[in-house]
Amino acid sequence: MTTPLLFQPFKLGNITLKNRAVVAPMCQYSARHGFANDWHLVHLGRFALGGFSLVIAEATGVTAEGRISYADLGLWSDEQIAPLKRITELLHANGSHAGIQLAHAGRKASTPLPWRGKFDETPEERISLAFEEWTPVAPSALPHSPASKMPTALDAQGMAAIRDAFAEAAHRALRAGFDLVELHSAHGYLLNQFLSPVANQRTDQYGGRLENRMRFPLEVAAALREAWPKDKPLIARVSIIDWIDGGTTVEDSIVYAKKLKALGYDLIHCTSGGFDGAKVQIGPLYQVPFAAAIRKGADIPTAAVGLINTPQQAEAILANGEADLIALARQALDDPNWPVHAQRHLMPDGNYSDWPKQSGYAVRAKDKVLNAK
Ligand SMILES: Cc1cc2nc3c(=O)[nH]c(=O)nc-3n(C[C@H](O)[C@H](O)[C@H](O)COP(=O)(O)O)c2cc1C
Numbered sequence: 001m002t003t004p005l006l007f008q009p010f011k012l013g014n015i016t017l018k019n020r021a022v023v024a025p026m027c028q029y030s031a032r033h034g035f036a037n038d039w040h041l042v043h044l045g046r047f048a049l050g051g052f053s054l055v056i057a058e059a060t061g062v063t064a065e066g067r068i069s070y071a072d073l074g075l076w077s078d079e080q081i082a083p084l085k086r087i088t089e090l091l092h093a094n095g096s097h098a099g100i101q102l103a104h105a106g107r108k109a110s111t112p113l114p115w116r117g118k119f120d121e122t123p124e125e126r127i128s129l130a131f132e133e134w135t136p137v138a139p140s141a142l143p144h145s146p147a148s149k150m151p152t153a154l155d156a157q158g159m160a161a162i163r164d165a166f167a168e169a170a171h172r173a174l175r176a177g178f179d180l181v182e183l184h185s186a187h188g189y190l191l192n193q194f195l196s197p198v199a200n201q202r203t204d205q206y207g208g209r210l211e212n213r214m215r216f217p218l219e220v221a222a223a224l225r226e227a228w229p230k231d232k233p234l235i236a237r238v239s240i241i242d243w244i245d246g247g248t249t250v251e252d253s254i255v256y257a258k259k260l261k262a263l264g265y266d267l268i269h270c271t272s273g274g275f276d277g278a279k280v281q282i283g284p285l286y287q288v289p290f291a292a293a294i295r296k297g298a299d300i301p302t303a304a305v306g307l308i309n310t311p312q313q314a315e316a317i318l319a320n321g322e323a324d325l326i327a328l329a330r331q332a333l334d335d336p337n338w339p340v341h342a343q344r345h346l347m348p349d350g351n352y353s354d355w356p357k358q359s360g361y362a363v364r365a366k367d368k369v370l371n372a373k
Contacts, residue, residue, distance in 0.1 A: 004346040005318035006311060006339075007354075010053075010325065012266050012301075013233030015097050015179050017053035017325075019354070020318060021339040024269075024305050024327040025101040025182065025237075027058045027072060029113045032130035034061060034074020036083040044087050047332060048096035051339030051354035054325075055096050057087070059103035059184055062165040066104035066190065069111050070132040075102070075169040081176045088177030094356060099180035101237065102169050102224070104162055106190030107138035107151035107199065108274075137162075139194045139216075140201040145276035159206075162190070163220050167227035174229065181228050183221055183265075186239040188274025191217040195256065196239075198247045198275045210252055218259055225264050235303075236260050237269040240290035243278035250293050257298035268294050269303040269327060285313060292322035303327045311342035 010017045023044075030039045040057070047055045061067035061074040074080055088098040105111075110133045112118050121131050137158060138151035154162070166183075173181055185191040193199035194216045200207050206216050221236065228234050238260075240253040257268050270291040273280050280286075287306035295302040304323035308314055314326040332338055340360075343351040350367065352360040 001347065001349075004315055006314050006326065006342060006346060012180065012235075014231040015233060017097060018095060019051070019053045019339060020325050021052050021314070021342065022054040022303060022325050022327040023047045023052050023056060023332045024329040025056045025058045025184075026329050026333070027068060029069055029071040029115075031071050031073050034064065034067065034072065034076065034080055036073055036080070036087060040073065040083070041087050041090060045090045045094070046336040048091045048094035049356050049359075050332075050335075050337040051343070052096055052332070053339075054099055054180065055091055056099035056101055056180070056182055056327075057084070057178075059101050059105070059189070060169070062102055062104055062169040063162065064132075065109060065134055065137065066106075066162070066165070067109060068103075068105045068189075069113055070130060071113060075100075075172045075176075076165060078172065081172050084173075084176035084178075088179075092177070095354070097179040098177065099182055099235075100173050100176075100178045101182040101184050102166055102173065103184035104166075104190040105136065106193045107136045107142070107144050107148065108189055109136040110134050110149060138190070139199060139206065142199060142201065144188065144199075148276075153202075159216055159219075163216075163223045166220050167223045170224055170227040174232075180233045180235065181224065182269060183224055183234070183236040185217055185221075186237040186269075186271045186274060188239070188276075191220060192239050192274055195252075196242055196248050196275065198242055198244055210255060214256055214259060217256070218263070221260055221263055221265065230264070233266045234264065235267040235269055236265050237271060238294075239272050239274050240270050240287070240294060241272050242275050243273050243280045244275055247275065250290065250297075253290075254294060254297035257294050257300055261298055261300045265300070267301040267303060267324065268298070269305065270294050270323070271305055283307065284309070285317070288317055288322050291317075292320075295321070295323060301325070305329065311345045314342070315346060
């Protein structure tokens with residue numbers, strides 16, 4: 001039997017992923033002062049044990065003000081490198097490559113933790129959780145939603161500082177042992193705010209027509225490519241559409257993806273939305289057509305993400321040529337062993353080759369007795 005596409009290797013820059021199953025970045029809102037801790041080690045490490053070829057760490061603030069919340073990871077200081085290095089070493093020791101998403105939240109910074117929904121931390125919790133709140137920055141002085149903080153519009157100096165912070169964070173990511181960096185240019189965060197007319201009302205060379213709106217994201221993208229070793233893979237996460245009338249279109253995103261490709265980006269991780277008022281038509285596989293459109297329109301590899309649940313769905317996406325990688329977020333939380341389970345589903349005789357040696361032989365023996373696949 002030929003190996004299912006999901007379990008065929010994929011070359012990205014100087015790394016070869018052992019399969020196509022990737023963990024999408026997921027904020028854990030569990031850091032203090034931007035430092036990774038045991039939670040992040042276990043959260044990310046379990047995906048390596050489960051057989052994912054690439055595990056991408058959550059949106060990591062390139063500046064303290066660029067965090068979505070006070071509990072996000074950060075890489076604005078050298079001290080933040082060591083706990084991340086522990087994580088990359090664990091991933092590498094268990095057959096996965098390590099990625100990190102570098103991010104700036106722009107006007108969506110300084111938000112409450114999602115399971116709280118508001119700043120209701122007690123004085124004691126404010127100390128134990130290292131609570132902070134601050135005034136965000138953005139392309140224009142427009143809040144994300146009626147409930148959001150009013151941001152300060154960025155000036156040239158502020159933009160240059162953010163661009164440089166992305167480059168410095170990339171140097172630190174390298175020292176932390178990451179194999180891949182993902183530029184966060186999606187979900188209504190800072191770079192997406194520049195790209196979209198929904199949030200960008202600037203009248204200088206960074207606002208107005210698409211070429212101007214792309215200017216700052218592409219300056220950041222170029223600085224990051226410059227800072228990250230040429231042979232190492234660099235990818236970008238892009239909201240292909242805003243799901244808002246007058247917002248970013250698939251055609252806009254094809255133009256942007258072509259520019260990223262010209263800068264030396266290796267893959268576009270195709271997502272959507274992120275602005276208040278978006279009319280998202282959500283359902284199984286709802287973003288796969290975006291991955292297909294970018295792959296065809298910009299002639300660049302893509303990752304598909306969004307309500308992809310079953311190995312059969314993943315295999316069909318690859319077989320249809322809609323994407324090169326399959327990224328899972330919530331399904332990976334639900335089943336961190338998704339790839340090793342998928343191996344058994346897609347390979348008739350069962351296959352345990354991606355299990356860690358410490359558990360694969362034992363699960364195989366159990367299945368043999370029960371005559372399960
Ligand atoms: C808990 C959680 C945290 C997330 N954090 C991030 C993040 O840090 N960066 C990002 O680009 N997307 C983030 N997302 C979005 C996911 O990466 C993914 O695109 C989305 O959940 C759709 O995929 P799914 O249907 O497989 O969950 C997050 C999603 C979840 C559920």
